[in-house]
Amino acid sequence: MKIFPVAGGVHLDYRKELTRDLEIVVMPLPRMLCVPLHQHVGTPAEPVVVSGQPVKKGQLLAAAGPGAVSAPIHSPTSGHIVDIVNYLAPHPSGLTQKTILLRTDGKDQWGELPAPIADPFTATPREIAARVASAGIVGLGGAAFPSALKLNLRTGHTLDMLLLNGAECEPYLTCDDRVMQECAAEVVNGARIMAHALSTSCIKLAIEENKPQAIKIMTEAGKPFGIQVIGVPVRYPMGSAHHLVKAVTGRETPAHGRTASVGVLVHNVGTARAVDHAIRLGRPLISRVITVSGGAMNRGVNIDVPLGTLVSDLVAFCGGFKNGTMPYRIISGGPMMGHMLPGLDVPVVKGTCGILALTAEETNEQPAGPCIRCGACVTACPSGLLPLSMAAYIIHEDMAGAAREGVEDCISCGSCSYICPSHIPLMHYFEYANGRLRALDRERRKHEKIKTLTEARQARLERIAAARREPRHTVTPSAVMVTPPATPPATPPTGEIKASA
């Protein structure tokens, strides 16, 4: 299998050996689950339950919100709703969001589930996408984009390949690796269903070569169905969809585009498994496999966690922190693209792929020094940008300059920050710049909108004034129509205003 060259990237210290060989365990039910209504890209889900209401496992708690992009939320277990409150979100801002508090009853009783789709390969793509949507499945690689919407990309794009992403290029994380090893059949089935929904027969699975076990098992499992497993080089950020597609197919997604525009749809292996559960068992997405790891954690695990489980419960299950002290950093996700948590009392959500407790030595944070223009960031950037010169603009608050340098093409992979010998927080700068640019863009559009509305109002007022003057000052109606020479159909607007007035 030819692997196409991808520029940039860095070799990381993977530290996957902490949890690589640990089988997935199931988290014992905590007494309380905090299920946020906004666990996905798009609008928040809207609750369909009320305080005090008993619920069953798999029951709909909140329906997909308004707009095209949203996902429903289901009950991870049986119990009753305590309240729907504003609760701390698993987001570095420390802001709260609407969250359903669920007291579990320990019985873990399934409610009534939609009937499994007996033979998904005779079902229409629309049926499958609808089931995936109603099961609340979102991309489990971390992006949390509603998967059904991606399946619907078959309209408007010519797709010829489903590429399963098993690269798992972030350090520490081993959950995808374990899912592939332990649930290969489910992943394969889910992938086949998705490929069917996309009307493509070509399925490929890309796994970084540091997971030989997963490659072996998935190759076996995929063989009967023609699923080709591809070992891709171990180089971060190989798991970035655009770069993975480039490596596997040689096709380069245009800027601002999706991989679908070059004919490839990328789904995470965990997502494939969730699709299998939704179609074959009728089960919605109510739990996910995550990795708990890091040098400050007493015991690392790969664990199947009900969504809404508090990180503090998870930490307790793993035997707490080493030395009983708070670790230097608590991270949700991988150490490269993950973010800090505002505390331990935040829930695990659909987009959480790991919880890491890191020591100061592991993070190797140092105060930033001056840029020595070594160019390591330029070599490392997988997007072909010049991080050092973008940073120079951003330090001087010149967002237009940073935009000219291409900061909007930054994929926030963090390779530049990782490799910078001066420890300059480059990715921090770029995220800041992109936030500022988005805000500036919103402001500009707002101004434009106000301007067009003001102009329209001005024009309307003038027309009204003209219309009022018309009977008094004109002898014949044609005289008015003659004044604007190039606009013969001047009558309809005046007519409209008259009609409305």
Add this chain to the structure above:
Amino acid sequence: MNVSQSDRRGPFTHAPNSVRQTMLLVVLALVPATVFNGWLFGWPAIFLFALTVGACLAVEAGCLKLQGKPVIATLNDGSALLTGWLLAMSLPPWAPWWIAALGAVFAICLTKHLYGGLGQNVFNPAMVARVALLVSFPVVMTAFVPPHPLFTSGAPGFLESLRITFAGGFNLDTMSAASALGFIKTELSRGIPVSQSMTQAPSFLNMVSGFHTGSFGETSAWLILPGGLYLLWRRVISWHIPVALMGTLFAAGTLFHAIAPDRFISGPYHLISGATMLGAFFIATDYVTSPVSKSGQLVFGVGCGLLTWIIRTFAGYPEGMAFAILLMNAMAPLIDHHFRPRTFGRTRKGEPLPLKPLAGRRSL
């Protein structure tokens, strides 16, 4: 709830590297040549080396203190040490003490701190100092001596060496000798063809081993080359600048030597003489003053090589490496502007890639 910790964006892991480590690796790569040449040129050279490095550190400390910047922490980054080291290696080995002191002021104060400190200078500090000294004090700066290895007859003793460095220097008329390139240039100006003067210049073997007249750290190509290769292996530098520089110099030398051997020095001789090795591996590759992209570095290297050859061949000075590097330093921002990597998903002009209809794809 503790939310004060969450003000930092990732990554939450970092490569085990630092500016200090980079600088110290470069210094380490220079150690073999330095030790060998210290032996080769004796006590005066060792004094000059220590003085230059010490003066650079002192000037750095002074500049930092005046600016109210942390002194010890910044000195620790090793950049002043490296600048001093490189400057010492580019000086005539028996130069007097004030050359070292003045060089340190030129390099650290005028070239680096006046531009804003580490990373902000346009020109390579060591080379600016060398060129400024050469232009200001041409006699002292071209007073090269042939090797006087330590503990051999003819080598100055410790006390005499102190006198050479600190009081009065040495007798220019009896002791000094021309460097190989200088000798050939002088002979050429007297009408003696290069092909003839090259036979009287130090032999190829002596040029490589370092047993010839020249600057303190430049003469032993056989020790500088492994140092450079070590930096390549440790990925402190990439091959682009050294290969482009030496390739261009070699190609230009070989080509013109083939056309007119009486007028032009041969390619191999260009590579092993003067500051070629030191310049290609240690000075042109200076991060701060060279382009950041690989394509830019190739252009930069070719430019350095070509200018070195032109200056060596046609200009008044026998050696052109320092001038060539400084001229290309000035070009580096321009090179950076025009030679940059292609952005993923975009054409070289910056437009999003056009969508090509792929063969064999069905429309749904």
